[in-house]
Amino acid sequence: MPEEYLPILILIALAVGFAVVNLGVTFLLGRRKSTVEKDFAYECGIVPESNARGRFSVKFFLVAILFIVFDVELIFLYPWAVNLKSMGVYAFLAVLPFMALLVASLIYEWRRGALEWD
Amino acid sequence: MDMALEVAVAAIKIFIVVNVVQLVVAYMIYVERKVIAHAQLRLGPMRVGWHGLLQPIADGLKLFLKEDIVPDKADRIVFVLAPVMVLVPALVVYAVLPFSATFYITQINIGLFFVLAISSLGVFGVVMAGWASNSKYSLLGALRSAAQMLSYEIFLGFSVIGPLMLAGSLNLQEIVHAQRDVWFVFYQPVAFIVFFVAALAETNRAPFDLPEAETELVAGFHTEYSGMKFAFFFLAEYASMMVISTIGIVLFFGGWEGPDFIPLPGFVWYCLKLGAFMFVFIWLRATLPRYRYDQLMRVGWKFMFPLVMLNIFLTGFLKYLFL
Numbered sequence: 001m002p003e004e005y006l007p008i009l010i011l012i013a014l015a016v017g018f019a020v021v022n023l024g025v026t027f028l029l030g031r032r033k034s035t036v037e038k039d040f041a042y043e044c045g046i047v048p049e050s051n052a053r054g055r056f057s058v059k060f061f062l063v064a065i066l067f068i069v070f071d072v073e074l075i076f077l078y079p080w081a082v083n084l085k086s087m088g089v090y091a092f093l094a095v096l097p098f099m100a101l102l103v104a105s106l107i108y109e110w111r112r113g114a115l116e117w118d
Numbered sequence: 119m120d121m122a123l124e125v126a127v128a129a130i131k132i133f134i135v136v137n138v139v140q141l142v143v144a145y146m147i148y149v150e151r152k153v154i155a156h157a158q159l160r161l162g163p164m165r166v167g168w169h170g171l172l173q174p175i176a177d178g179l180k181l182f183l184k185e186d187i188v189p190d191k192a193d194r195i196v197f198v199l200a201p202v203m204v205l206v207p208a209l210v211v212y213a214v215l216p217f218s219a220t221f222y223i224t225q226i227n228i229g230l231f232f233v234l235a236i237s238s239l240g241v242f243g244v245v246m247a248g249w250a251s252n253s254k255y256s257l258l259g260a261l262r263s264a265a266q267m268l269s270y271e272i273f274l275g276f277s278v279i280g281p282l283m284l285a286g287s288l289n290l291q292e293i294v295h296a297q298r299d300v301w302f303v304f305y306q307p308v309a310f311i312v313f314f315v316a317a318l319a320e321t322n323r324a325p326f327d328l329p330e331a332e333t334e335l336v337a338g339f340h341t342e343y344s345g346m347k348f349a350f351f352f353l354a355e356y357a358s359m360m361v362i363s364t365i366g367i368v369l370f371f372g373g374w375e376g377p378d379f380i381p382l383p384g385f386v387w388y389c390l391k392l393g394a395f396m397f398v399f400i401w402l403r404a405t406l407p408r409y410r411y412d413q414l415m416r417v418g419w420k421f422m423f424p425l426v427m428l429n430i431f432l433t434g435f436l437k438y439l440f441l
Contacts, residue, residue, distance in 0.1 A: 003121075007128040007224040008213045008232075014132055015209040019202040019350065026346035030186045039190035041253035042341055051191075052254045060261050063415075067268040074275045077430075078231060081282040084434070092434045103427060115419045117412035 062114055073102055131223050135212050143356040144174035150400045157404035184345035189251060192342065196250035201343065201350035204243030207236045208354040211361045216291045218374045218384035229290040230282070233365060234275060237320075237358060241267045244339050247351075251342035259338025262328050262411060269418050270319035270326075273312055276426040280309035280433045281369040290365075294373030303370040308429045310370045312422050317362040319414070321355060324403035328411055363395035364388075 041048050080095050109115060148163065148170065155162030163170030188197055214229040216222045226232060241264055248260020282288070284305060285296040296302075303310050319326040330338035340351045367373055371391055374384035382390075409417070 002226075003124070004224045004226050006125065007132060008210065008226075010125065010129055011132045011136075011213045011223065012206065012210050014129075014136060015206045016202070018136065018209070019205050022346050022350075023198065023202070026182055026184070026186055029182055030184055030345055032185060034187075036190075038187060041189050041191060041251065041256075042336065043254065044336070048191075048253075052252045052257050053249070056257070056261055060265050063265040063268055066419075067272060070272045071275065074272060074279075077276075077279055078282070078288070081279045081430075082286055082288055084283050084437070085286040089438055092438060095434075096431075099427065099431060103424075106423065106427075110420065115415065117415045 059117065066109065066114065069105065070102070073098075128223065132213075135223060136209060139209065139212060139357055139360070140353065142360070143353055144178060146356050146360075146396060147177070147352070148174045149396070150403075153397070153400045154404045157401075178349075181346055181349045186345045186347070187342075189253065189342050191252040193250040193252070196246050197342075198347070200243045200247035200250055201347040201354075202243070203246055204240050204354040205350045205357075207239040207243075208357040208361070211236050211358075214290060215361065215364050216294060216368065216373060217388055221385060222291070225289060225291050228288050230278065230288045230293070230365070230369075233290075233361065234271075234278075237361060238267075238271055240354065240358065243354075247343070248339040251339075253342050255336045255341045256339050259330065259335045259341065262335075263322060263339055266319055266322070266326065266328065266414060269415065270316040273418060273422045273426055274316035274320055276423070276430065277309045277313040277316060278365075278369055279430050280306045283430075283433050283437065290368050290373070293368055294375060297372040298375060301370060301372045306370065306429070306433070308425060309433075310366075312426045312429070313366060313370070315422065316418075317366060318399070318402065319418070321359045321362055323355075323359065323399055325406040325409050326414060327403075327408060328414060359396065359399060360392065363392055363399070366395060367391045 041052060076098070077095070080091065084091055151173075152162040152170070163173040166172045166176045188194055211233050213223045214226055214232050216225070244263045244267070245260050248256045248258075248263070251257070281293070281302045284302055285293040287293060287296070318324075322328075322330060328338075330340075335341070340348060343351065367388070374388040376382055376384075376387035376390075
């Protein structure tokens with residue numbers, strides 16, 4: 001493994017350590033006195049009626065799917081953008097059909113109403 | 119022996135950076151309170167120290183001593199894990215940021231890619247927090263936050279392609295060097311605007327702070343959190359604000375390099391630019407009302423997304439005509 005990645009590993013270890021130590025210290029220092037009311041989920045003082053994990057709008061799933069579609073395509077554009085200088089005009093022309101596909105998928109989603117939030 | 123020395127140097131640098139980040143975050147919260155107070159013709163914190171300068175330390179101590187409440191119905195393990203999942207990526211990103219010509223933890227050839235990849239992990243923590251709390255406000259806040267962060271991450275990712283085409287490298291230090299003559303903001307104004315709006319949404323800042331819209335969702339995904347766990351969310355938010363500002367500075371404003379006629383050290387330039395960015399973040403919060411959720415999604419997908427794709431196309435086109 002290239003050694004410039006070593007500091008990243010150290011930082012991950014340090015960040016996790018920092019989080020764990022801080023949580024541990026507050027766990028020890030903070031006072032704890034649980035009452036039934038305190039341990040309710042907060043609903044502006046009203047006793048919660050039902051489980052919070054109910055159904056929610058399908059639109060959030062739709063956004064997640066759109067994200068996957070476009071983010072994967074985005075990743076393909078990074079190496080292209082970086083190497084554009086050395087590859088010349090051919091590289092630019094080669095990516096145009098790809099971009100056209102992206103635009104077409106956006107138009108499709110737009111027309112199908114996937115981007116509406118009412 | 120050489121390896122051990124290297125590890126030791128890296129560890130010391132990391133220790134310094136992590137601690138400085140926390141200190142700066144603490145004082146940024148103070149600055150934010152002060153700036154917003156003065157924007158609203160109030161004084162803000164005044165009691166602890168001269169003009170409230172010791173307020174962040176008092177707040178930090180208070181958070182240490184606060185009771186650590188875990189709601190009865192919450193999923194205990196995920197509930198504790200979520201703030202850690204938010205905080206750790208926010209700190210790890212600092213590994214590749216260039217603070218000056220010589221001061222950085224490490225430089226890798228996929229620097230920008232690393233930043234975008236790691237900072238997007240924060241959304242897991244947000245979803246975990248919302249789900250584990252088992253509270254309606256938390257869940258709604260988390261869902262909104264996730265959808266918002268996912269959407270705006272796409273625009274953020276597309277907006278950095280423009281400067282990348284000009285720089286020809288993902289290494290942040292090399293992107294800085296590529297702007298020695300002209301800052302990329304002059305070549306890429308559209309990309310910068312999209313980048314900045316996406317940065318606001320990505321860090322859940324006003325006017326896109328819908329996940330924490332106090333008037334409807336109490337505090338969004340961290341409604342149920344208290345004490346140090348709550349502080350972690352705060353720390354992560356401000357740490358990622360600084361990260362995204364640094365990326366903005368590196369990509370569009372020449373990083374730690376300043377104009378030649380004002381001889382200041384690179385680190386000072388970096389701090390000045392970072393301060394300017396942070397001030398704009400706070401200023402916008404003091405000035406703008408919050409977006410509605412459907413407006414947020416509409417402006418993103420239907421306006422910024424086509425705009426930023428057009429920008430990529432035009433950049434490539436103009437690059438061959440003029441550069």
